[in-house]
Amino acid sequence: MSFEQTLARLEQIASSLDRDDLPLEEALRLFEEGIAKLREANAALGEAEGKVQRLIEGASGVFALEEES
């Protein structure tokens, strides 16, 4: 699931939880899923420093990424 999809799912869960007609068990299940998704999203944001690289195409059309200063 992409970050965008994760965020969309979170919005959906939050909206569902705002409804009163949801059975309690379903609400609890959604809440747990929401917490898991939040963790995922936060972890994705906290990932390593972004790099600056140069795209190099080798002779046989194989691509390589070369670190830039």
Next chain:
Amino acid sequence: MFDAPGSSPDQAFGVGELTTLVKQALEGGFPPLWVKGEVSGFKRHTNGHWYFSLKDATGQLPCVVWARETRRIPAPPDEGMAVFARGQLTVYPAQGKLQFMVDALEAEGEGLWKKAFDALKATLDAEGLTDPARKRRLPRFPRTVAVITSLDGAARRDIEAVIRRRHPGVHLVLIGAVVQGEGAPASLVAALDRLARWGGADVAIIGRGGGSREDLWCFNDESVARAIAASPVPIISAVGHEIDVTIADLVADLRAATPSVAAEHAVPILAEVQEQLRRLGGRLADALEDRVVAERRALTTQLERFTLRATRMVERRRARVQQVAGRLEALSPVATLARGFTIARDAEGRALATRSAFAVGATFDLLVQDGRVRARTESVHDDAPHLPSRA
């Protein structure tokens, strides 16, 4: 005797010799210069050269634009168009004809640039490549942003700085390209091709910093426009400054006014994304808390209702018991005794309720309020007043 060349039949010039001399004299006497006039009799030769004349009220000048020079001119001029031509005055010896070799041609105002721009735009419009409905939404959270520009240009530095400031976690992949001059369109097309075949970018920025109209012209090139339109990766165009609109801008998924603005469109601000996540977490927690409070309230209400019902039921039963007890008491013979009546019973405990139950001389018991009295029947009469049958 003065014996100058051409002064007598003996000294006559050969034709080619003379025209070559004239050519040398003309070229020596006139450095490259600008001429203005109206275009007349424009012809595009199959070998790619352009031929036309420049005219005004009193003169006419035959002009040629060699095929390789035509590439630097955005579009061929229209008939009658007022133009400025820069070139070298010469003679075409084979025809003994005055000829102006043009290497730059400009129409008044935007002229030829506008003409070329409009023509290409019309073609792309007709094909639907500039249709706003074709434009793709940019990913909101790209992990990798590709940048197609000159590796040592200002645009690259600007984009890098803006992206780092907004979101330090995003990867930046540079795809170097020539962004001005004759080789630029082919270089840009090759870079777009690499971007497509590599497939690692979520979004790409293509562009360069500000420059002259000629510098930016490669972004009005048809092959570049088509490569942008065909890109599988969403493209943000960022050419020059705010006022520079190019064909690349029209076919890109988003036009940014400058490379810095393109970087802002490409990447979200990390702190804002984090804030959004915090808000979402808060919403989840609030929703659950509300839910728990609501459940507890519902439970309490149910409990209260149950208690109330139970209490009422007990009260109702108690009331019934009292009612029954009252009736029983009213029926009880003991109550009758309390009011002063007595009950006569024989030895077997049978109530003696009529005259015939009494035998003269027989003993029987009288039940009174506080005990029993043994009695004997003296005589039996029928004249006693009737007692009420019931208390």
